[in-house]
Amino acid sequence: MRFEDVIGQDQVKARLRHGVAVGRIPHAQLMLGPEGSGGLPLALAYIQFVMCPNRTELDSCGECSTCRKLSSFTHPDVHYTFPFPKKLGEMEVCSDVYPQWREALKDDVYMSYGDWMQQLNAENKQGNIPTKELRNIIKNLSLKAYEGNMKVSLVWLPEYLGQQGNILLKILEEPPAGTLFLLVGSDVDDILSTIVSRTQLVRMAPIEDAALSEALVVRDDIAEADAQRLAKVAQGNYHLARELGKEATNPHLDAWRQWMTIVFKRKMGDAFAWSDDLSSLGREGVKLFLLYGIQVLRTCAVVPYSGSDGLWEGPEQDFVNKFNTLQLGYEVIGKMVKVLEDAMYGIERNGNPKIILMDASYGLVKSIVKKN
Ligand SMILES: [Zn+2]
Incomplete structure (x- = not known):
């Protein structure tokens, strides 16, 4: 995932690029954007930008072995955490669900929480991030990097961290050297305030109309006039615009x-x-x-x-x-x-x-x- 593949969000991209250029990469960041604004794609593109050894000022190269592993969600130094239903076969921690996770992201990196639960055939179950997974995050960040010199932890939808999320406070406060902890959510009121206060906030706006309608034309093959109308109706929510466009x-x-x-x-x-x-x-x-x-x-x-x-x-x-x-x-x-x-x-x-x-x-x- 490159910045180029993220719809709109030019201001946030510029801020993130600038941070990397001047060597300011906060250890713990919370990317917060309304649903459908592309928090997950932006976080993935940012990780790739930070880790790519051949990046330009604007973007990761998209071709080196680091970029390729990141694009297929198989890089050993990036750990993904996300909600999944409690009783999902033998699955206990997120890495047990990685095959489905990779499949879902390859299919649609703009997926919503609902899409994800559907992908797991668990539409009517409650998503959850188990305590055992949180211990895995800590363990993973404490290990030495396999490749390069950076360990990354990405938590999608920290809204689903219950009180047990407080296990993460210490590592958020005193992260091991060379670690990047990214949380991607949409509703700050539903995220533990103890976690929010320990992260650098990266706020995203809804996607701009022009960028959204262009994406509908290019990615979803929607006629230009329809795309413009849908972009206005959906007010920056790509997910909603696309669904309505179907x-x-x-x-x-x-x-x-x-x-x-x-x-x-x-x-x-x-x-x-x-x-x-x-x-x-x-x-x-x-x-x-x-x-x-x-x-x-x-x-x-x-x-x-x-x-x-x-x-x-x-x-x-x-x-x-x-x-x-x-x-x-x-x-x-x-x-x-x-x-x-x-x-x-x-x-x-x-x-x-x-x-x-x-x-x-x-x-x-x-x-x-x-x-x-
Ligand atoms: Zn690269």
Whole structure:
């Protein structure tokens, strides 16, 4: 993985390159970006940039034996840690799951947590980073490097480190020489604060529209006009943009309209059938739907201030325009977004989608009730 293969994120790339150029590579870094912004690809490209003996000012060479091993995720000095379900055959630590991990990354380095669990056929199980794995991280970082002079530990989604994550504090504070500890997450509130405070934060923004739409054209073979529309709808989330792009028409808009009708007309009797219907999308599908809803609401919130010109076209824009005649105001829309975010959190934590969607329906009704 080279910086060149990471979509957008030019500012962060520039900062990371500069750090390496002046020899400032903090031992422990937390890369934090919203879902779909490419935290994992960026971390992989950064590791390759740091380790490649032939790097230029801009990027790793992509051809040397170090780069080749890193690109196939087989470099002996890089240890990968990620959540996986507790009861997954005989698997106890992450290295037991490396074959699936490599397969998944080769297939799609922009995978989401949901994609990963699907890859493991464990969509309905709870991901976890076991204590035994944490001891492996420490052991691995304490060993001498096999090749070159650097040991790297990459933890994808430190959100899944429970209290046992505190085992890592000492090594984060006093890392052995020549080690790089990278954590890649998206929600700082879900990461142990003791860990966050011991890392250098690298914040990523959502992917810029232009870079996102170019990626959709080049990587996913989506027509330019569609790509531009999708990039706006997805607001910097490559994962969401690509999923929406798979369908000829946006699969979420109809369901979204139905939901808003139920909520605003308080037809709670219909909410049950609607929740039932939507749950058939599966956990990942429901999550994408909620993400989509959040983006729509956010757009609705900014349109009164910035206007809708060039924001969206077509049916979504019609929805936004109609929605804004309700004049709900920033605060109410904020509450609605919070309801959707909580629902997403519940889905990620393996709640029952049907129940969560019902709860969210009531939550939305409550958030739009006018207090006089
Ligand atoms: Zn190289």
